[in-house]
Amino acid sequence: MSAPHHPIRRRDRALEEKETLRLLEEAEWGVLATVDADGWPYAVPVNHAVVDGALIIHCATVGHKLANLAFNPKVSYCAVTVAEALPAELATRYASVVVFGVAQLLTDEAEKRAALRALGLRFAAEHPEVVDRELDKDLFRTAVLRVRIERATGKARR
Numbered sequence: 001m002s003a004p005h006h007p008i009r010r011r012d013r014a015l016e017e018k019e020t021l022r023l024l025e026e027a028e029w030g031v032l033a034t035v036d037a038d039g040w041p042y043a044v045p046v047n048h049a050v051v052d053g054a055l056i057i058h059c060a061t062v063g064h065k066l067a068n069l070a071f072n073p074k075v076s077y078c079a080v081t082v083a084e085a086l087p088a089e090l091a092t093r094y095a096s097v098v099v100f101g102v103a104q105l106l107t108d109e110a111e112k113r114a115a116l117r118a119l120g121l122r123f124a125a126e127h128p129e130v131v132d133r134e135l136d137k138d139l140f141r142t143a144v145l146r147v148r149i150e151r152a153t154g155k156a157r158r
Helices: 017-026 064-071 109-123 128-141
Strands: 030-035 041-046 049-051 054-059 074-086 091-105 143-157
Touching: 017 049, 017 074, 017 091, 017 143, 030 064, 041 054, 041 064, 049 109, 054 091, 054 109, 064 091, 074 143, 109 128, 109 143
Parallel strands: none
Antiparallel strands: 030 041, 030 074, 049 054, 054 143, 074 091, 091 143
């Protein structure tokens, strides 16, 4: 089954695919949404990197997120790059992206290390030695998810 497709109501605010993916790459964090075996949604803020067109997210090796993903690997992810209230207009200036995809837990150590390093360098590009040191120290107690993006939509009010 493919990702859900609900057209954006305000087509005048829809972004082209290239700009949508650029927004996703620029966003420093987003909210990952999963669902548990009883149908309860769970949404948690996380940071991410985009590597080879997929979202890379890290987490602990056990927890609510991984339990949900073991039940159902389908996820939604929302990231916002602009959010500014415009009180005089009773409106908001915003730019956001919503992703639908399937999460996969990386188990190959080399693949996991490369993905986690890309994530670390995204936030600490000027300190690769720190990224490598922390990777060596924490790789065994860190899970890495790769979310294959099936669909992404972007929307903005400039």
